[in-house]
Amino acid sequence: MSTRNPSASGASSTATPTIAHEPEHPKVEMAEEIVVDWDGPDDPENPRNWSRNKKWAATLVVSSFTLISPVSSSMIAPATAEVADEFSVTNQVLIAMMTSIFVLAYAIGPLFLGPLSEIYGRNKVLQLANLWYLIWNLVCGFAQTAPQLLVFRFLAGFGGSAPLAVAGAVLGDIWAPEERGQALAIYSLAPLLGPVVGPVCGAFIAQRSTWRWVFWSTSIFTVGVQILGVFYIRESYAPLLLERRAARLRKSLAAAGAEGGHVPKVKARFTDENHTWKTVLHIALSRPFIIFYHEPIIQLLGVYMAFIYGVFYIFLVSMPPMFQNVYHESVEIAGLHYLALGIGVSAASQTNARAMDWMYRTLKERRGGVGEPEYRLPSMYPGTIFLPVGLLMTGWGVQAGVHWIVPDIGIALVGAGIILNFQSIQIYIVDAFALYAASGASFFPFCFKLPQLKFEINPNPTALACVGCLRSLCGFAFPLFAQSMYDKLGYGKGDTILAVLAVVIGCPAPVLFWRYGKRIRGRSKFAKQPDSLSDPKPELAEGRSTGDDGRRQTKE
Structure with a gap:
């Protein structure tokens, strides 16, 4: 499971952190929000x-x-x-x-x-x-x-x-x-x-x-x-699978929070309220x-x-x-x-x-x-x-x-x-x-926004x-x-x-x-x-960077 760690990107604790692998027992004391993504390119659940x-x-x-x-x-x-x-x-x-x-x-x-x-x-x-x-x-x-x-x-x-x-x-x-x-x-x-x-x-x-x-x-x-x-x-469907993964993490963090720890907000990548x-x-x-x-x-x-x-x-x-x-x-x-x-x-x-x-x-x-x-x-x-x-x-x-x-x-x-x-x-x-991803090796469904929606x-x-x-x-x-x-x-x-x-x-x-x-x-x-729903490493795509919102952004 991947989460985003503020220290990895130099972002503040209130910003959405960048992608990093979640340890076996995650410590997310500084994070206000965790964005759940794939565990690298070989994640078996992808x-x-x-x-x-x-x-x-x-x-x-x-x-x-x-x-x-x-x-x-x-x-x-x-x-x-x-x-x-x-x-x-x-x-x-x-x-x-x-x-x-x-x-x-x-x-x-x-x-x-x-x-x-x-x-x-x-x-x-x-x-x-x-x-x-x-x-x-x-x-x-x-x-x-x-x-x-x-x-x-x-x-x-x-x-x-x-x-x-x-x-x-x-x-x-x-x-x-x-x-x-x-x-x-x-x-x-x-x-x-x-x-x-x-x-x-x-x-x-x-x-x-x-x-x-x-x-x-x-x-x-x-x-x-x-x-x-x-x-x-x-x-x-990748967003649903990631949402299920996020739900499991919420449950485990809620159990930890019941013992007095800080419970950050957890959402799956591409979650839309x-x-x-x-x-x-x-x-x-x-x-x-x-x-x-x-x-x-x-x-x-x-x-x-x-x-x-x-x-x-x-x-x-x-x-x-x-x-x-x-x-x-x-x-x-x-x-x-x-x-x-x-x-x-x-x-x-x-x-x-x-x-x-x-x-x-x-x-x-x-x-x-x-x-x-x-x-x-x-x-x-x-x-x-x-x-x-x-x-x-x-x-x-x-x-x-x-x-x-x-x-x-x-x-x-x-x-x-x-x-x-x-x-x-x-x-x-x-x-x-x-x-396509920059390598041209994978085809990925992507998200877009309809006008005025x-x-x-x-x-x-x-x-x-x-x-x-x-x-x-x-x-x-x-x-x-x-x-x-x-x-x-x-x-x-x-x-x-x-x-x-x-x-x-x-x-x-x-x-x-x-x-x-x-x-x-x-x-x-x-x-x-x-954009990509399934790319586990969007920051590697040519001409693209990962913004604080965790979504792939195109460089102008």
Whole structure:
């Protein structure tokens, strides 16, 4: 445990002392305040120092949480016709909403669950939210009316949104940038692979059993993931861990003070007395709009990610009627075409996972050992090409009624384009809203203050929640007009419109941010302030000093 000793820094006894190791029986007679920090760079309680096996166990379980919820989001898609018949629903928008309303909850849940993870910890929020999802997903199988199903699906989606809000921050807590590419690639694969796996399984279940087993089967799988989470996920949020350490020190000092000794004030590094429910709620509802207004990074890349996610869900809801009506296939066989989407997503994701880490290390070595978020962008170049090409091949292939392998190749290209863009944008946003130690060896989440709000928050959940909100709104809304668009324009013209939008919105993004990304970040209100939650020796960072408040300060 580290405390701050006035004599070590030449500060007065009333000032916050500088970092020094706490002896076995601390003597803090001169200190008015003790700031608790990590015990040097090798502190075993620092999540950065977890063993590699422990990190990968947490990564895989967190990714499983992130997988099962998207599986539920789309698994009902092939069975919506059966559900509509049972509930006597004929409105196409309402039928599409049975699938997409789950994603609407994704737009709302992270706004609350992200901040809650900063108060109660990542682990507790993730586990309890997953339990909430499990309960309501199970109840969906007992719905007796369409409105009941819609309400239950929305409530399940709220709990299921927790991994999207928190899991990425967990990986940011435990992995360094040179290692994080593959871990985040696996994590970011789950929200896209899950909706692909879901309909394949859902089609077979709907054909051979009842649509209600779509929900019951996912609930059974979720129980298994929940059990793994109890054993393999531990708290990783640095401020909360340091606060627990400070609480233990307060308890021991209070016992000493009861015997007549002086009891100094003890606080954890980054403790904020304004960390109240009222402040948290204010920030939870306002900060995505604040960030979207101020940040060109979020405005352009977030909108593009939202668009491609909307296109993704258009494919999820339109593929069953596409192959059933044009190619006259059964529900089971039509569901198999989701495998083309899964192949494109999986192949591109695993290739990109290794490529991103290699490109990051190579570019960093060539440019003086300094890592930049822009080193994550090269994967977007093929991604922005694959997406429109795949859309055109799919739409016009189906329109012409050619062999099904042609639209399947197009669908695979769409999946590859989506995941290449998705992963690059996701990691770029995380990197752009977090800074490196001077050595470039570690990636650290950092704190910043929103305008006119004296409250420090972790920007990883903030930025990702903002992007996730935009993405989920499009994932909910796009399927609602998809079938009407295809009915009026045909698959060829409909997908051509989407392809043109993909080119206009997406193609300029990697070029723009590769050339001007550093300049844009330099003008950012949130990304340009260096800080660290996990750096045990901030005074060693280049160009930085440790002030009396114990926080890292940038030298002008």
